[in-house]
Amino acid sequence: MSWFTSTFTSSIGKKLVMSLAGLFLIIFLLVHLGINLMVLLENNMYFNKTAHFMGTNILIKIFEIVLFGGFIIHMIYALFLQIQNWLARPVRYKIENLTNQTSFFSKYMIHTSVVILVFLVIHLVDFYIKAKFIGDVSDVVYNGKEYHDLAALVEAKFLLGGAVIFYLIALLFLGFHLNHGFQSAFQTLGIDHKKYTPVIKFLGVIYSILVPLGYACIPLIIYFAK
Amino acid sequence: MDFKLKIWKQKNAGSKGKFVNYEVKGISSDTSFLEMLDILNEDLIYKGEEPVVFDHDCREGICGMCSLYINGYAHGPDAAITTCQLHMRKFKDGATITIEPFRARPFPVIKDLMIDRTALDTMIQAGGYTSAKTGGVPDANAILISKENSDLAMDAASCIGCGACVASCKNASAMLFVSAKVSQLALLPQGKPEAAERVLNMVAAMDEAGFGNCTNTGACEAECPKEIKITNIARLNREYFSASFASEL
Ligand code: HEM
Ligand code: SF4
Ligand code: FES
Numbered sequence: 425m426s427w428f429t430s431t432f433t434s435s436i437g438k439k440l441v442m443s444l445a446g447l448f449l450i451i452f453l454l455v456h457l458g459i460n461l462m463v464l465l466e467n468n469m470y471f472n473k474t475a476h477f478m479g480t481n482i483l484i485k486i487f488e489i490v491l492f493g494g495f496i497i498h499m500i501y502a503l504f505l506q507i508q509n510w511l512a513r514p515v516r517y518k519i520e521n522l523t524n525q526t527s528f529f530s531k532y533m534i535h536t537s538v539v540i541l542v543f544l545v546i547h548l549v550d551f552y553i554k555a556k557f558i559g560d561v562s563d564v565v566y567n568g569k570e571y572h573d574l575a576a577l578v579e580a581k582f583l584l585g586g587a588v589i590f591y592l593i594a595l596l597f598l599g600f601h602l603n604h605g606f607q608s609a610f611q612t613l614g615i616d617h618k619k620y621t622p623v624i625k626f627l628g629v630i631y632s633i634l635v636p637l638g639y640a641c642i643p644l645i646i647y648f649a650k
Numbered sequence: 651m652d653f654k655l656k657i658w659k660q661k662n663a664g665s666k667g668k669f670v671n672y673e674v675k676g677i678s679s680d681t682s683f684l685e686m687l688d689i690l691n692e693d694l695i696y697k698g699e700e701p702v703v704f705d706h707d708c709r710e711g712i713c714g715m716c717s718l719y720i721n722g723y724a725h726g727p728d729a730a731i732t733t734c735q736l737h738m739r740k741f742k743d744g745a746t747i748t749i750e751p752f753r754a755r756p757f758p759v760i761k762d763l764m765i766d767r768t769a770l771d772t773m774i775q776a777g778g779y780t781s782a783k784t785g786g787v788p789d790a791n792a793i794l795i796s797k798e799n800s801d802l803a804m805d806a807a808s809c810i811g812c813g814a815c816v817a818s819c820k821n822a823s824a825m826l827f828v829s830a831k832v833s834q835l836a837l838l839p840q841g842k843p844e845a846a847e848r849v850l851n852m853v854a855a856m857d858e859a860g861f862g863n864c865t866n867t868g869a870c871e872a873e874c875p876k877e878i879k880i881t882n883i884a885r886l887n888r889e890y891f892s893a894s895f896a897s898e899l
Contacts (some may be wrong), residue, residue, distance in 0.1 A: 521722030616884030
């Protein structure tokens with residue numbers, strides 16, 4: 425077997441790939457949040473223009489493929505590793521006390537990920553597919569140029585109580601996933617040292633609270649304020 | 651003290667096991683857990699019943715043979731000890747105690763609570779050693795080792811190969827065990843020349859044996875009787891990456 429195949433089919437090699445994909449998604453979530461928050465501005469022009477740029481710029485379009493790739497790689501590797509992990513213990517324990525694990529949410533990564541996946545599909549249908557392929561979005565004109573009024577699409581969506589609740593639940597689970605995922609990815613990469621691991625763990629907790637909270641602001645503010 | 655015991659009985663690796671209920675009475679609180687099982691077995695033999703098979707050897711926490719998954723914990727409900735170091739005073743009088751074998755695909759049941767941990771030896775045989783001839787006793791300080799590294803290597807070397815890390819990991823991963831041996835040798839100059847080969851071979855043997863993949867839950871370090879830390883797993887990963895991407899192998 426070549427070194428390449430043996431590395432990336434090994435347990436540690438597969439974890440390497442999935443942790444890099446996970447970290448990439450963590451960065452993506454920040455960028456995505458930054459853009460989303462613009463929808464809360466009084467003037468929808470900023471959000472709509474940025475969304476237009478993100479939807480048409482060639483570099484961003486290439487990056488979009490990389491992003492889908494990142495999600496798919498993360499999911500396929502996660503599923504594959506998880507199945508191997510189930511097979512590694514064919515007879516389960518009758519009583520299993522996992523209370524003294526160092527990371528609580530690490531037990532439920534596959535469960536939180538299922539919620540995220542369901543959310544992801546619905547979220548893509550809600551906005552991405554609608555804007556890109558179905559096209560039932562009204563247009564607005566800024567400086568004589570036509571733009572999709574995606575801000576209106578978002579606002580219409582979050583006037584529905586059901587949608588707001590669904591998004592909030594999904595974000596809660598995203599926070600759970602990242603609470604373990606953030607620091608776990610660094611450990612997988614071999615980055616663990618008493619000098620900076622406490623900082624990484626702290627940042628992970630902050631990230632897993634603030635980022636979902638940031639996203640949650642959007643449906644909440646739209647629902648209650650507009 | 652009196653106890654109700656719920657013990658896993660299984661004829662051999664191929665058969666299906668089941669729980670059997672037993673009772674022990676008049677146990678002193680200073681009895682060790684294994685002595686309590688001895689008392690149960692004497693009782694069973696006296697009554698003409700089949701005794702419960704379990705593993706043990708040194709009974710002082712150094713050999714790693716005693717296994718047992720007690721009330722949901724490898725080596726029972728106490729930190730940093732083996733089963734032979736557990737005493738009945740840790741349990742409430744009249745309590746029901748559930749005893750299962752360490753469960754993992756690479757650890758088939760031999761009989762009842764006794765499991766086959768050959769897979770751990772196979773990983774050591776794959777590279778958990780140095781092959782250099784050591785010759786006579788070297789002069790003290792002929793090879794300089796920093797205090798920090800010598801301490802870290804010594805901590806890693808205290809692994810007794812009990813398999814509690816595998817037993818308590820939700821993925822039945824053997825990463826803590828492998829990381830202890832890889833770390834111990836990678837931290838010392840004597841282990842460096844073969845470090846790359848060692849980590850590649852040991853990880854290959856680990857995957858081959860069918861252990862699960864580490865998801866950094868930390869359950870292993872919480873249950874390890876020798877308190878081996880998962881920083882060793884991070885070191886194992888680093889060793890593995892440097893061997894894979896930077897070595898000549
Ligand atoms: C924006 C979305 C997501 C982000 C930012 C993210 C991030 C992460 C990170 C950083 C890890 C830790 C990797 C490691 O320890 O090496 C992780 C683990 C995991 N992810 Fe995700 N993930 C996301 C979505 C998903 C989805 C959609 C799935 C599956 C359908 C998934 C399944 C898993 C699983 C099963 C693990 C557990 C592996 C482990 O415990 O180490 N994730 N995720
Ligand atoms: S690392 Fe700890 S739990 Fe695992 S085999 Fe060694 S001593 Fe036992
Ligand atoms: S019997 Fe040797 S460690 Fe328990």
